[in-house]
Amino acid sequence: MSSRSLRIVFWILFLCILGMGALLAVEHIRARDRVRDLADNTPIDAPATDTEPVTLDLANDEDGAIAATDRQIALPTEVTARARALLDHLVTEYAMPGSAHPLPPGLMVNNIFLIPLPVNGHAVDPNAPATPDGRVQTIPVPPADPTSALQPKTPGGELAVIDLRGSFVNSHPSGVEVETLTIASIIGTLHTDLPQIEQIRFLVDGQPRETLAGHADLLRTYPSRDTTAQPAGQ
Secondary structure (H helix, E strand, O other), X not given: OOHHHHHHHHHHHHHHHHHHHHHXXXXXXXXXXXXXXXXXXXXXXXXXXXXXXXXXXEEEOOOOEEEEEEEEEOOEOOHHHHHHHHHHHHHHHHHOOOOOOOOOXXXXXXXXXXXXXXXXXXXXXXXXXXXXXXXXXXXXXXXXXXXXXXXXXXXXXXXXXXXXXXXXXXXXXXXXXXXXXXXXXXXXXXXXHOOOEEEEXXXXXXXXXXXXXXXXEOXXXXXXXXXXXXXXXX
């Protein structure tokens, strides 16, 4: 073999080695990103019971309705972790192929806080940590409008403050009906499985946000109710 042929073979082998090295580096980065994404989207572990019957209020974009759907799910026993797990299962249903209300995969909620009703004359204390059972502490403030108090319907009634993930909100489809159905699905699921939750408010990454994706109001307080019978936006 001539020296020219040997040089060609050498450079071909050299380029192949460089290409394999670059490919391995790219695959390493992709694997690292997949592990990081998995860690970011893994719920915090909490003690769970054996599977139990729960009801998910699932939305259907075709007829604009909410249907109560029974599932067997293992849920944590602590109430705020339980509420969060319910909503994580809800969004998992919507990310499945063939979903009647398709949403992108990923977790929906950063956290859920439960505040005993009534809350008139009180506000969340931003400097106080949550109690061990997940309830936030409030501080008294002068009520601007006593008639606007959030009053419990029954003893032990609570306000749920749901802190949605920005990644979930930013990827949510835009439209009046699709956004309203998502809100209705959340409200109906919590109403059925956690009846002590009587009022619901939303934050996004810990901050108020006007709408879910341009339409559904996230600044109002929603009453917890059966949304299979009445749309959440009414």
